Amino acid sequence: MRLKNVPGAREAIADSKFVVLYPEQQKGNWAALFGNDHPVHIEIGMGKGKFLTGMAAAHPDINYIGIEKYSSVLLRAVQKQEELRLPNLRLIRMDAEALPEVFDRNEVARIYLNFSDPWPKDRHAKRRLTSGAFLARYHEVLTRIGRLEFKTDNRSLFEFSLESIVENGWRILENTSDLHHSELNDGNIMTEYEERFSALGNPIYKLIADQGAE
Secondary structure (H helix, E strand, C coil): CCCCCCCCHHHHHHHCCCECCCHHHHCCCHHHHHCCCCCEEEEECCCCCHHHHHHHHHCCCCEEEEEECCHHHHHHHHHHHHHHCCCCEEEEECCHHHHHHHCCCCCEEEEEEECCCCCCCHHHHHHCCCCHHHHHHHHHHEEEEEEEEEEECCHHHHHHHHHHHHHCCCEEEEEECCHHHCHHHCCCCCCHHHHHHHHCCCCCEEEEEECCCC
């Protein structure tokens, strides 16, 4: 899918105090940026920000960082945050491959992946955010008891993710093939995609995993 270029998006993002322009300089010091020692949760591929702004508003005792690769998409999240001005939310425009360059070991308590690109062709499997290559990056930044939460409407990607997580030594804690009719839906905040897909009657899949630490 080709993304529409929004003129001035990069400039608007750079002007926002809620955007961290040089995130690698914060590695190991995110607590100082937020001014507290609350847990840090990140969303990779945050899109327009509905999920993460909702989470930040509902949980002021957690620091949230939204990561989005595309300026034209991140701009909508920036505009939303400029209105809400949530003190526990910061945004970054970056590629998830650079995660270990931005966060130190044991610096992240939870990672959210919501409706990630399925990359359906086999030759692109390594680009999927639940592939072994990305799980290795998450391992570098998560705390020992840190968790990964993943939602999708794509059954093939969900099945791939279940297999990939186990094959790479992680542990599936909970999973469902019908989120909105399960106990995992308690406290669930929907993304824009989730609202759209569920309105069409599509089941939403979710899993929660950790690294198997005792």
